[in-house]
Amino acid sequence: MFRRAMADPRPEVGITIDGAAVRAREGDTVAAALLASGRDVRRRTAVSGAARLPFCMMGVCFDCLVSIDGVGNRQGCLIAVREGMRVEVQRGARQVGR
Amino acid sequence: MSPPHESYDVVVVGAGPAGIAAATVAAEGGARTLLLDENPGPGGQVWRAIDSTPLRDEALLGADYWAGRREVERLRASPAEVIHRATVWSLDRHLEIAVSVGGGSAVLQARRVILATGAMERPFPIPGWTLPGVMTAGAAQGLLKGSGLVPDVPTVLAGQGPLLWLLAAQILRAGGRIERILETTPRLTAAALRHAPGFVLSPYFRKGLALMREVRGSVPVVRVTALEALGADRLEAVRYEAGGRHEEFAAGLLLLHQGVVPEVNLAMAAGVRHGWDEAQLCWRPETDADGQTSVPGIAIAGDGAGIGGAGAATLAGRIAGHAALTALGRDTDAAALAAARRGLRRALRGRAFLDRLYRPPDRFRIPAGDTIVCRCEEVRARDVLRAVEIGAAGPNQAKAYLRAGMGPCQGRLCGLTVTELIARARGRTPQQIGHYRLRPPVKPITLEELANLPADDEARAAVVR
Structure with missing residues (x-):
């Protein structure tokens, strides 16, 4: 859906998305890294299971909710990627204890 | 990183144009100032990622974007403390602020609060x-x-x-x-x-x-x-x-x-009086020329007080910073304040035309039938109208019947729509219908985080027998 516009001078950051290795860039938010990955990163809503992707990218809509390093319901658009970060697309509600 | 102190002269919420300017002026004037912001870096939406953007060719994003660099440099040269990735989830009439940073929360006391929470897209x-x-x-x-x-x-x-x-x-x-x-x-x-x-x-x-x-x-x-x-x-x-x-x-x-509308959740939850702005079709806090609201000690600067754009927000932030210094009994630079007031009048010129020209038509604001109104709880326009038929007088009843506005975004993306839908169905004005009653926490936090808040004797006495 999106591609990087040009040679990006920022250092690469390695993260995993649902276990697969993905190269992001320093300064990317998690939501931006997901959208730039080319992978199917649609989450599923807790209410009806409908497919969603990030909508507002500014902390308002909560459609970018993901699990980061085992903690669910994080707003991916407000959190910067870190080397080794484990991101999982959230399908349905946050699981108890995660 | 939690805030280094428990109390501040001035706490500013939001590091966009208004918040950066307000914190800079307050700190330069000698007030112990803390700027809290939810994003990884300064700039808000207009100057988003100004420190880290890979688009270094300045022609791409344009001069108005890069104008933010000067403001951020001035902030950094000031003694203001700045914390990013900090989510303010509560503010009350006593100017007590609860903020979540890195999975833990702290409670701060401010003598003056300047809200610069800006705008969100309509x-x-x-x-x-x-x-x-x-x-x-x-x-x-x-x-x-x-x-x-x-x-x-x-x-x-x-x-x-x-x-x-x-x-x-x-x-x-x-x-x-x-x-x-x-x-x-x-x-x-x-x-x-x-x-x-x-x-x-x-x-x-x-x-x-x-x-x-x-x-x-x-x-x-x-x-x-x-x-x-x-x-x-x-x-x-x-x-x-x-x-x-x-x-x-x-x-x-x-x-x-x-278009964009003020982000009102934190101000409304703090009890700041708002009214319906018929020109901008949104809620707008009642503020005076300094940004002071109906709650003593809480000011609002920038688009959160009514849409004026980044240039106006910077100037309103400076004015609010000067006003906070005056309220704290400190000297302020009268010439700089006068210049900011003049500049603000200039920056708002032409706004009335933009509001009229870009007034969104009813059909794109007030949906019908199956169209989803509340994205979080997946409530449709027809559900809201049905709730009105069986007696929902306003958004709070619609919330109780349908869960509209009860999801994680807390009504930010459905509040205006639900108010206007009900107003039209009942033949009332949005002002008469009102908005969701908003309460802290204005952003979701975990129970664990709430439970780990430092407890005082009063809090312990409330639960221990």
């Missing part, structure tokens, strides 16, 4: 607006500024307002694709033209015309009167009505925008 509830592939124009702009991302699927921009044209120009300059712009602005009315002289004198005028010329040179623009996003599990096409004819256009990305 809800654009068309059929299909929850489909993957439908985003706000601001979201695409954030991806461009923050990560240098441009659309690489067939892309349609739809809506109206200055940001739509700016975004289109920026995407095109960065080599991204835009297949079509669907313009929802109604034709110029006499009412709008009455305000035109002020606009011609404003900085928007020349910039706006140049942007439109730049974009129209390479993208077809169609004026539409109806809009729908189609697809099963993702966006496949955009259907629209133009000149009485229905057309369908295959698209993988639809970027919506019909």
Whole structure:
């Protein structure tokens, strides 16, 4: 859906998305890294299971909710990627204890 | 990193143009100042990622973007303490602030609070607006500024307002694709033209015309009167009505925008009195010339106090910073304050014309039938109307019946729509209908975080027998 516009001078950051290795860039938010990955990163809503992707990218809509390093319901658009970060697309509600 | 102190002279919430200016002035004037911001770096939305954007060619994002660098440098040179990734989730009449940083919360006491929570994009509830592939124009702009991302699927921009044209120009300059712009602005009315002289004198005028010329040179623009996003599990096409004819256009990305509205949740939860602004079709806090609200000690600066744009927000932030210093009994620079007031009047020139010209038509604000109103709880327009039929008098009853506004966004993306829907169904004004009653925490936090708050004797006595 999106591609990087040009040679990006920022250092690469390695993260995993649902276990697969993905190269992001320093300064990317998690939501931006997901959208730039080319992978199917649609989450599923807790209410009806409908497919969603990030909508507002500014902390308002909560459609970018993901699990980061085992903690669910994080707003991916407000959190910067870190080397080794484990991101999982959230399908349905946050699981108890995660 | 939690705040190094438990009390501050001035706490500013939000590091966009208004918050940066307010914190800078307050700290330079000798007040112990803390600036709290939810994002990884300063700039808010307008100057998003100004420290880290990969788009170093200044022509791409334009001079108005890079103007933010000067303001951020001045903030950094000041003694203000700045904490990012800090989510303020409570503020009360005693100016006690609860803030979540890195999974833990702290409670702070302020002597003055300046809210600079800015604006969010106005809800654009068309059929299909929850489909993957439908985003706000601001979201695409954030991806461009923050990560240098441009659309690489067939892309349609739809809506109206200055940001739509700016975004289109920026995407095109960065080599991204835009297949079509669907313009929802109604034709110029006499009412709008009455305000035109002020606009011609404003900085928007020349910039706006140049942007439109730049974009129209390479993208077809169609004026539409109806809009729908189609697809099963993702966006496949955009259907629209133009000149009485229905057309369908295959698209993988639809970027919506019909202006911005104040982000009111924190201010409303703090008890700040708001009223319905019929010109900007949104809630607006009651503020005086210094930004002071109905709650003593709480001021609001920038777009959160009514939409005026980044230039106006910087000046309003300075004014609020000076006012906080005065209230704290400190000296302020009278000449700088007078200059900010003059500048603010100039910056707001032409705003009345923009408000009239880009007044979003009812059909794009007040949906019908199956269209989702509350994205979080997946409540549809027809559900809200049915709730009104069986006695819901306002948004709070609709919330109790339907859970509308009870999801994680806490009514930010459905509040205006629900109020206007109910107002129209009941033949009342939005002012009479009111908004959701908002309460802390204004952003979700975990029970664990709440339980780990430092407890005082009063809190212990409330639960221990």
